[in-house]
Amino acid sequence: MGGYGQPRRVFGVLIRIDSVTKRYPDGTVAVDRLSLEIPDRSITVLVGPSGCGKTTTLRMINRMVEPSEGTILLDGKDIQQQPVNTLRRSMGYVIQNAGLFQHRTIVDNIATVPRMLGWGKDKARSRARELMERVGLDASLAKRYPYQLSGGQQQRVGVARALAADPPVLLMDEPFSAVDPVVRKGLQDELLRIQDELGKTIVFVTHDIDEAVKLGTMVAVMRTGGHLAQFAPPAELLSHPADEFVEDFLGADRGIRRLSFFSSAGLDLLTAPIVAVDATAEQIAARGTGDAPYLLVTDRGGKPLGWGEPRELAADGIRPAELLPYGRPFVAGTDSLRAALDCAVLSPTGWAVAVDAEGRAAGVVSQQAIGEAIRGAHAEGRENGGTTPAKSDTVTKVTG
Amino acid sequence: MNVLNFINAFFSDSAHWKGYDGIPTRLWEHIWYSLLALAIAAGIGLPIGLLTGHTGRGGNALAMIATAARALPSFGLLVLMFIGLGLGLLPVMIPLVILAVPPILVTTYEAVRSVDPSPVDAARGMGMHESRVLLQVELPVALPLILSGLRSAAIQIVSTATIAAYVSLGGLGRYIVDGLYQRDYEKVVGGATLVAVMALATLGVFWIANRVAVSPGVRRSN
Ligand SMILES: Nc1ncnc2c1ncn2[C@@H]1O[C@H](COP(=O)(O)OP(=O)(O)O)[C@@H](O)[C@H]1O
Numbered sequence: 334m335g336g337y338g339q340p341r342r343v344f345g346v347l348i349r350i351d352s353v354t355k356r357y358p359d360g361t362v363a364v365d366r367l368s369l370e371i372p373d374r375s376i377t378v379l380v381g382p383s384g385c386g387k388t389t390t391l392r393m394i395n396r397m398v399e400p401s402e403g404t405i406l407l408d409g410k411d412i413q414q415q416p417v418n419t420l421r422r423s424m425g426y427v428i429q430n431a432g433l434f435q436h437r438t439i440v441d442n443i444a445t446v447p448r449m450l451g452w453g454k455d456k457a458r459s460r461a462r463e464l465m466e467r468v469g470l471d472a473s474l475a476k477r478y479p480y481q482l483s484g485g486q487q488q489r490v491g492v493a494r495a496l497a498a499d500p501p502v503l504l505m506d507e508p509f510s511a512v513d514p515v516v517r518k519g520l521q522d523e524l525l526r527i528q529d530e531l532g533k534t535i536v537f538v539t540h541d542i543d544e545a546v547k548l549g550t551m552v553a554v555m556r557t558g559g560h561l562a563q564f565a566p567p568a569e570l571l572s573h574p575a576d577e578f579v580e581d582f583l584g585a586d587r588g589i590r591r592l593s594f595f596s597s598a599g600l601d602l603l604t605a606p607i608v609a610v611d612a613t614a615e616q617i618a619a620r621g622t623g624d625a626p627y628l629l630v631t632d633r634g635g636k637p638l639g640w641g642e643p644r645e646l647a648a649d650g651i652r653p654a655e656l657l658p659y660g661r662p663f664v665a666g667t668d669s670l671r672a673a674l675d676c677a678v679l680s681p682t683g684w685a686v687a688v689d690a691e692g693r694a695a696g697v698v699s700q701q702a703i704g705e706a707i708r709g710a711h712a713e714g715r716e717n718g719g720t721t722p723a724k725s726d727t728v729t730k731v732t733g
Numbered sequence: 734m735n736v737l738n739f740i741n742a743f744f745s746d747s748a749h750w751k752g753y754d755g756i757p758t759r760l761w762e763h764i765w766y767s768l769l770a771l772a773i774a775a776g777i778g779l780p781i782g783l784l785t786g787h788t789g790r791g792g793n794a795l796a797m798i799a800t801a802a803r804a805l806p807s808f809g810l811l812v813l814m815f816i817g818l819g820l821g822l823l824p825v826m827i828p829l830v831i832l833a834v835p836p837i838l839v840t841t842y843e844a845v846r847s848v849d850p851s852p853v854d855a856a857r858g859m860g861m862h863e864s865r866v867l868l869q870v871e872l873p874v875a876l877p878l879i880l881s882g883l884r885s886a887a888i889q890i891v892s893t894a895t896i897a898a899y900v901s902l903g904g905l906g907r908y909i910v911d912g913l914y915q916r917d918y919e920k921v922v923g924g925a926t927l928v929a930v931m932a933l934a935t936l937g938v939f940w941i942a943n944r945v946a947v948s949p950g951v952r953r954s955n
């Protein structure tokens with residue numbers, strides 16, 4: 334993903350949902366006078382508790398469900414005005430369990446829509462292989478059948494299949510809900526990368542607010558009964574939930590989660606309390622006079638080894654096996670304040686270790702200093718008109 | 734004399750291998766009646782089963798018709814047809830087809846109904862025509878079950894096709910009917926053995942069909 338200072342521009346409105354209501358034959362009102370403007374070339378997430386009408390909303394966009402009232406415009410044109418299969422072929426569709434065709438090989442699964450559009454077999458297959466690479470699937474899987482793939486791999490095939498004919502729109506209904514958290518994180522990162530490369534208009538349904546905040550350029554929070562509770566960029570959602578429902582839905586740790594939107598670049602990193610493993614007793618004594626109660630010991634290449642007390646280190650010499658663990662370091666500048674705070678909280682010394690991209694110690698920072706940076710960032714957020722925290726115009730998140 | 738001796742005597746008599754009442758002729762007649770009946774029954778049962786299974790409508794009506802058809806005795810039906818239609822192929826085909834349609838129809842319906850709905854949903858969502866959804870998404874996955882329905886229909890036809898002999902047609906039933914009439918038990922046992930072998934051969938044919946027609950992706954994932 335683009336880091337700070339690279340705004341992901343919002344281009345325009347591609348899908349306009351205009352006062353749409355869906356009443357099922359049994360009388361259930363799944364969606365109630367919903368209006369939503371889905372921006373071009375960005376990820377719009379529909380999030381909300383189970384049964385709040387997310388799937389119904391999504392399926393009205395490709396007319397798998399027909400609205401009872403209201404209109405949906407795609408690129409300014411009423412979707413009712415075009416043949417339903419033409420409409421659907423212009424929109425990739427990814428569902429929770431991937432829905433792969435078990436009788437077809439992976440490559441033929443992905444080639445389905447190009448084949449439907451009349452492409453030759455070879456052309457469709459070479460396109461399919463191209464997409465396998467794009468979604469991170471090994472070429473050796475091409476001739477396998479779906480049952481031979483893991484859940485995460487199947488979901489990648491589902492995404493590749495939806496992208497095969499290069500549709501401008503991608504509709505995704507809880508695509509990553511059925512896989513374990515580690516695989517899910519991988520799939521989410523992959524989706525963000527693909528989105529950066531291809532610039533699709535993605536409508537993404539999830540019940541997981543963390544996923545919504547991570548993926549969404551815009552997030553629509555829906556409430557039971559098919560009402561829209563709030564439609565905002567994730568940073569604004571976290572800083573200014575529209576009402577109690579949204580606040581509850583965001584959960585108790587929304588303050589912490591909001592820190593994901595602030596960069597760790599502003600932290601003052603101290604390099605004084607760092608010593609190399611081959612330092613002399615004098616060097617250790619000289620370093621140990623600063624603010625830090627502990628010294629971070631690094632190997633000769635500058636990679637952190639662990640914490641030690643200056644007096645003990647000077648007296649007994651540095652014994653790497655006896656150092657305190659330094660936990661999980663954060664990448665200076667790239668990771669967010671949330672990652673830095675997490676690192677400090679988990680560190681036995683209360684100090685976080687910052688590393689550079691190569692994993693060499695870049696400095697250390699105390700919980701206290703991180704706390705000050707957080708207060709500063711929040712204050713800056715308020716100064717920026719009160720509705721958005723710092724950098725929200727970039728709609729960019731920091732990893733971690 | 735025991736059954737094995739009968740069988741041995743029947744098959745080693747070279748007279749039984751020649752002419753219009755020889756084993757090859759009767760076997761071919763039997764195969765011909767069976768194939769014809771199976772083709773007609775499949776022609777009725779498969780399309781109706783596929784369509785009702787695809788739309789999900791008419792399942793109850795189907796089950797009722799199938800149960801009723803199963804309750805009809807084939808031999809009684811043959812007698813009835815004979816009285817109404819006289820001798821010939823038609824009075825034989827009608828009971829055989831009525832016998833074979835229910836297993837084909839009901840299993841085909843069930844096979845399509847039991848296909849995982851998510852690939853079907855995905856197929857529709859990507860703009861696949863409804864007929865292709867049925868033929869290219871549902872049918873390949875439902876195929877093993879559909880073949881098993883055809884197989885039980887085929888086996889019932891093979892064993893029941895012996896009744897053709899009662900309306901003076903050929904087939905392996907000739908040996909059984911004539912043998913009983915002539916008290917030639919060698920012939921009866923020989924005919925019955927041939928029918929049993931044909932039923933086993935039918936199983937073999939369907940095993941091969943399953944290997945050839947069902948995608949490895951479906952065979953292995955079930
Ligand atoms: N085909 C249907 N017939 C009747 N009610 C339905 C149908 N599909 C969904 N519903 C109801 O509509 C509401 C919204 O469903 P859905 O859009 O699937 O919610 P979500 O995806 O947010 O969980 C629920 O109360 C659900 O029970």
Ligand SMILES: [Mg+2]
Nearest residue numbers: 387388389507
């Ligand atoms: Mg849903």
